[in-house]
Amino acid sequence: MEMYDLRSCTEETLQTVCGELGLKRFRAAQLFQWVQQKAVRSWDEIKNISTKDLTLLSSRLNFYPPELVTERRSIDGTRKYLFRLQDGEMIECVLMDYARELTRDRHTVCVSTQVGCAVGCAFCATGMEGFRRDLTIGEIVGQVLDVTHFIRQEDQDFQVTNVVFMGMGEPLLNYEQVLSAIMLMNQERGLNIGMRRMTISTSGVVPRIIQLAKDNPQVGLAISLHASNDLARSRLVPMNRRYPLAQLMEACQEYAKITRRRITFEVALTDDNANLGEAEALARLLKDHLGHVNLIPVNPVAGTDLKRPNLEKLKKFAHHLEVGGISVSLREERGADINAACGQLRRQWREGNHEPIDSI
Numbered sequence: 001m002e003m004y005d006l007r008s009c010t011e012e013t014l015q016t017v018c019g020e021l022g023l024k025r026f027r028a029a030q031l032f033q034w035v036q037q038k039a040v041r042s043w044d045e046i047k048n049i050s051t052k053d054l055t056l057l058s059s060r061l062n063f064y065p066p067e068l069v070t071e072r073r074s075i076d077g078t079r080k081y082l083f084r085l086q087d088g089e090m091i092e093c094v095l096m097d098y099a100r101e102l103t104r105d106r107h108t109v110c111v112s113t114q115v116g117c118a119v120g121c122a123f124c125a126t127g128m129e130g131f132r133r134d135l136t137i138g139e140i141v142g143q144v145l146d147v148t149h150f151i152r153q154e155d156q157d158f159q160v161t162n163v164v165f166m167g168m169g170e171p172l173l174n175y176e177q178v179l180s181a182i183m184l185m186n187q188e189r190g191l192n193i194g195m196r197r198m199t200i201s202t203s204g205v206v207p208r209i210i211q212l213a214k215d216n217p218q219v220g221l222a223i224s225l226h227a228s229n230d231l232a233r234s235r236l237v238p239m240n241r242r243y244p245l246a247q248l249m250e251a252c253q254e255y256a257k258i259t260r261r262r263i264t265f266e267v268a269l270t271d272d273n274a275n276l277g278e279a280e281a282l283a284r285l286l287k288d289h290l291g292h293v294n295l296i297p298v299n300p301v302a303g304t305d306l307k308r309p310n311l312e313k314l315k316k317f318a319h320h321l322e323v324g325g326i327s328v329s330l331r332e333e334r335g336a337d338i339n340a341a342c343g344q345l346r347r348q349w350r351e352g353n354h355e356p357i358d359s360i
């Protein structure tokens, strides 16, 4: 008989399983809340369901929690987690915790959607290692549940408010799982994270951008743009060879037309490309788009010669975009002291170049 991963189950799936086991419907609601709202990782933590019923449920459902390999804490509050999945593969996820800053109350988790990545962006440690496999719905949602679980050991009221699909992998190449995970995290009796508080970041999988606009116009979209012309972009983001800028920009127009939502264009700035000419070219490329530019100074990645631009260069670049009529923000640097950029910690760990496991 089919065994289900509890963390991938909607309340409706649990109702079906309960029905098949001869259990009352309310058991499904209770179980769903324990798994998705209280973020438990084992049967032992469930308190209001009898041992007899739990034994019955465990004949069809199971937890497949990953092992927490390490947790790194940055001085700015960012935490980075390295998890080992059931098959031994390792993934990263990051909590960007803004709650301790006076003006904000935001806990954003950046999740992975694949083990490794086939896209191979020039600045990305994950891309350097190639693609291994897609993550399941339970493994995607599980990252948010596990962060919640571990932080609640220190802060019982902790609640993730935002999710960004910007970790390891190209989310739109694992489309079905990512969309199902979003629906699950949105459920009111579960994590209850608003659709508009979840953002998918893509390297530019054009057909999926249009499909996303039709399938889920509520969820946010970010494009890893990084360059204003095909030559430079194809070097940085190889997806551009398949879907060049003209096609990507057309898809963005279509997306905005359907959803009426503003797209975030992410631009990683290195010491090389943070110049006036590039700022002007970007402003020309984006001037008719419903969008916002997020400038990201690159974190240094071992194995690349990319250098981070200094603050003065960054500010000048942002200013030129604004003068060109583009809405722009400069992403704060977060977690640089803990290798928070995508794939860095996993890579370091696999190479055996790490410190002892940090306690939680």
Ligand code: SF4
Pocket: 117, 118, 119, 120, 121, 124, 125, 126, 127, 128, 167, 168, 169, 170, 203, 342
């Ligand atoms: S930046 Fe994203 S899409 Fe590009 S290689 Fe890394 S994980 Fe893949």
